[in-house]
Amino acid sequence: MIRRWNPDVVAAPAGRYSHLATVPEGHELVMISGQLGxxxxxxxxxxxxxxxxxxxxxxxxxLLESIGATPAHLVKVFTMVAGTEHLPGCRAAMGEAFGRWFPDGDWPAQSLAVVAALAAPELAVEVEAVAAVPRAAGRG
Structure with missing residues (x-):
């Protein structure tokens, strides 16, 4: 099981994330490219x-389901938002998803950056992720 925690040597997280996350033995890291809406x-x-x-x-x-995983396997999430005007909508959707995915508040490590733009002007949000899934023969 992925271990997520918040040592008391730094301030408590300011949002839906854990400061640290570790991957257990017998798991492989799967990188999820930046996903668009x-x-x-x-x-x-x-x-x-x-x-x-x-x-x-x-x-x-x-994508997680396609490899036999669930959001519980997420170790790290990186969100990019194209301008501060898009933060409320992004945070609302994130709150809905994370509320379903992590009802006990065991959040993955996470970063959120406001960027000048994404790859096309109509894009408002892009999210990358890293998952730790048990090793399985023949995946892919």
Whole structure:
């Protein structure tokens, strides 16, 4: 099981994250490339950060399922938001997803950055993640 914790040598986390996370023996790290709020047909889920972020988290969940994992296997999440005006919508969607995924508050390590822009002007949110999944023969 992934261990997540917050030593008292630094201030408590300011949001939904743990300061530290470790990967148990017998697991492999899986890197999830930056996910966008894009539907399976390639169209954008919506023009706003909240609808895009909801789709981002749905995509991450689908990718995890495709390798026999769940959000409980997430070790690290890195969110990029294209401008401070998109923070409320992104945080709302993150709160919904994390509320479902981590109901006991055992959050993964996480960083959030406000960036000048993403790869295209209509993109508001991009999220990368790292998961630790038990080793399985023939994955991929």
């Amino acid at each position: 894009v539907l399976p047909d390639g169209t954008l889920a919506g023009p706003d950060a909240e609808s895009q972020a909801r789709q981002v988290y749905a995509n991450i969940e689908l």
